[in-house]
Amino acid sequence: MKYLSNVASLEIFPERCVGCGICIEVCPHGVFAMENKKAVILDRDQCMECGACVNNCAFKALNVNKGVGCAAAVINSIVSGGEPSCDCSGKNKNGDCC
Amino acid sequence: MAELKFIKMSSEKERSAWVTGTIMTDAAAIPIVSTDLAPSDYWENIRCRTTAFRNNYTVTPGLYAVGAPDKASDVFVSANYKLSFDVLRKALKGLNAWVLVLDTKGINVWCAAGKGTFGTDELVQRISLTQLDRVVNHNKIIVPQLGAPGISAYGVKKASGFKVSYGPVRAEDIRAYIAAGYQATGEMRTVTFPLFDRLILTPMEINPAMKKYYPWYALIILSIFGLQPGGIFFREALVGGLPFLLLGLISVIAGALVTPVLLPFIPFRSFAVKGWITGLLAIFLSTTFIAMFRHLNTVLLISTYLFFPLASSYIALQFTGASTFTGISGVKKELKMSIPLYISGVVVSLILLLVYKLGEWRVL
Numbered sequence: 496m497k498y499l500s501n502v503a504s505l506e507i508f509p510e511r512c513v514g515c516g517i518c519i520e521v522c523p524h525g526v527f528a529m530e531n532k533k534a535v536i537l538d539r540d541q542c543m544e545c546g547a548c549v550n551n552c553a554f555k556a557l558n559v560n561k562g563v564g565c566a567a568a569v570i571n572s573i574v575s576g577g578e579p580s581c582d583c584s585g586k587n588k589n590g591d592c593c
Numbered sequence: 594m595a596e597l598k599f600i601k602m603s604s605e606k607e608r609s610a611w612v613t614g615t616i617m618t619d620a621a622a623i624p625i626v627s628t629d630l631a632p633s634d635y636w637e638n639i640r641c642r643t644t645a646f647r648n649n650y651t652v653t654p655g656l657y658a659v660g661a662p663d664k665a666s667d668v669f670v671s672a673n674y675k676l677s678f679d680v681l682r683k684a685l686k687g688l689n690a691w692v693l694v695l696d697t698k699g700i701n702v703w704c705a706a707g708k709g710t711f712g713t714d715e716l717v718q719r720i721s722l723t724q725l726d727r728v729v730n731h732n733k734i735i736v737p738q739l740g741a742p743g744i745s746a747y748g749v750k751k752a753s754g755f756k757v758s759y760g761p762v763r764a765e766d767i768r769a770y771i772a773a774g775y776q777a778t779g780e781m782r783t784v785t786f787p788l789f790d791r792l793i794l795t796p797m798e799i800n801p802a803m804k805k806y807y808p809w810y811a812l813i814i815l816s817i818f819g820l821q822p823g824g825i826f827f828r829e830a831l832v833g834g835l836p837f838l839l840l841g842l843i844s845v846i847a848g849a850l851v852t853p854v855l856l857p858f859i860p861f862r863s864f865a866v867k868g869w870i871t872g873l874l875a876i877f878l879s880t881t882f883i884a885m886f887r888h889l890n891t892v893l894l895i896s897t898y899l900f901f902p903l904a905s906s907y908i909a910l911q912f913t914g915a916s917t918f919t920g921i922s923g924v925k926k927e928l929k930m931s932i933p934l935y936i937s938g939v940v941v942s943l944i945l946l947l948v949y950k951l952g953e954w955r956v957l
Contacts, residue, residue, distance in 0.1 A: 500862070502923045503923070517746065521738060521759055522782070523917075525783055553747040563914070564924050566924050569924050
């Protein structure tokens with residue numbers, strides 16, 4: 496299953512990549528592959544912008560606009576003016592979070 | 594102070610039914626947990642899947658033991674949502690291991706990692722609070738792969754000396770992961786979203802839709818149909834309103850149950866479009882084959898076709914939060930396009946209802 500095409504904000508900076516492969520290890524959707532000892536983006540449309548790769552890349556060779564792909568969270572942020580975040584931290588007791 | 598808090602937490606842990614004993618370590622007495630789930634654990638699992646019960650279903654953060662671990666045993670990290678903890682302890686059956694539970698405010702690993710509560714700071718702090726370096730004689734901790742959005746492995750190493758190994762996505766693959774020399778296959782590293790997983794998430798889509806929107810919808814429908822020149826009448830409210838109350842239910846089912854279950858089979862990638870198509874089909878089938886809806890007045894029928902598929906679409910869009918593959922850029926794009934349509938659809942539907950009412954009162 497794939498989500499919308501050409502929207503994911505994932506970027507790779509090959510000049511910083513040392514080919515450690517941690518992005519391939521943590522990506523839950525097989526977005527990356529190794530080519531000539533450097534990570535490459537195999538299929539950007541598979542990226543769900545979870546930020547696992549960026550968080551674990553010690554060489555800052557990746558960038559993504561990390562966030563929750565959750566309509567309720569984005570709507571909440573429009574209503575409240577804050578950052579998109581679902582009410583899953585236990586503050587909300589209505590049971591209507593993600 | 595931290596020590597005192599830890600002792601207090603330990604005594605709380607020991608009261609739980611799934612704690613079968615304690616094991617002495619150089620740091621503290623650690624509770625041993627059962628790897629068999631009790632009937633009550635399964636019953637609570639069902640309650641988590643269907644109600645707000647899940648909002649307060651926690652395990653005390655800290656260190657636990659499975660089997661009879663020693664200083665060389667593996668350390669698995671988990672969240673303090675009891676459902677996550679249960680999945681892990683069940684998967685560790687027959688192994689001797691340590692389980693380090695982080696304080697994720699009762700949220701599962703993946704969601705908590707997205708929020709950062711399952712994060713580098715919390716992991717480093719929990720390693721220090723539990724004095725993990727005195728419990729084990731190695732420096733490896735196994736973190737579930739879906740914790741990676743919150744954890745920076747190199748950051749943990751720098752701050753605590755412990756080296757993070759990312760385990761498989763699913764706890765059930767842990768044995769195979771260990772057997773392969775702590776290597777996960779591509780399959781173990783990939784998140785899927787099979788039919789059963791989609792289905793068990795639907796009650797928590799239907800439940801909030803029914804609680805949050807449906808009562809207001811029912812109130813508006815009954816008021817509109819009950820409103821007559823002579824006052825509000827119950828009989829008119831029910832006779833005129835009932836078909837629409839049922840169509841409302843049908844569109845909730847189309848958006849919150851049918852769309853998630855049939856997700857990969859409904860054309861287009863947008864959840865809003867998928868929900869709209871399912872809603873449209875549901876309304877077409879209902880108004881064609883169910884006698885009650887067959888004799889709707891033309892104005893009401895137009896309004897029905899306009900409003901209900903949009904309602905299904907909005908409800909289906911909420912499922913992006915439960916899905917395993919949607920990103921925030923896509924969700925923002927969908928909302929940007931669909932919210933103006935939802936608002937104008939509701940406004941036009943209300944105008945059509947008004948036209949119908951005026952006709953009924955012979956004003957037009």
